[in-house]
Amino acid sequence: MPLTTALSSRGQLVLPKKLRDELDLAEGTQFIVFRDQDNILLKPIREPRVSDFKSVLEKSAAWAAEIGMREADIPEAVKEVRRNRRK
Numbered sequence: 001m002p003l004t005t006a007l008s009s010r011g012q013l014v015l016p017k018k019l020r021d022e023l024d025l026a027e028g029t030q031f032i033v034f035r036d037q038d039n040i041l042l043k044p045i046r047e048p049r050v051s052d053f054k055s056v057l058e059k060s061a062a063w064a065a066e067i068g069m070r071e072a073d074i075p076e077a078v079k080e081v082r083r084n085r086r087k
């Protein structure tokens with residue numbers, strides 16, 4: 001069932017409590033605001049979970065092993081990426 005809210009004279013919206021509770025939104029939660037024609041999408045900015053980083057690290061380690069990269073190769077690889085960005 002759709003929920004409704006109103007825009008205040010200061011341009012503020014109050015998200016209904018039911019929605020805030022369901023999405024675990026606390027005071028001070030920041031949002032990214034997207035617009036597509038006459039639609040507005042608010043996307044909460046969430047602090048990444050440790051498990052998100054674990055997944056990235058596992059994928060990176062698998063990729064590095066696949067191409068034969070060693071830990072000692074990382075500083076030079078970083079320098080190369082930085083050089084290429086400047087071009």
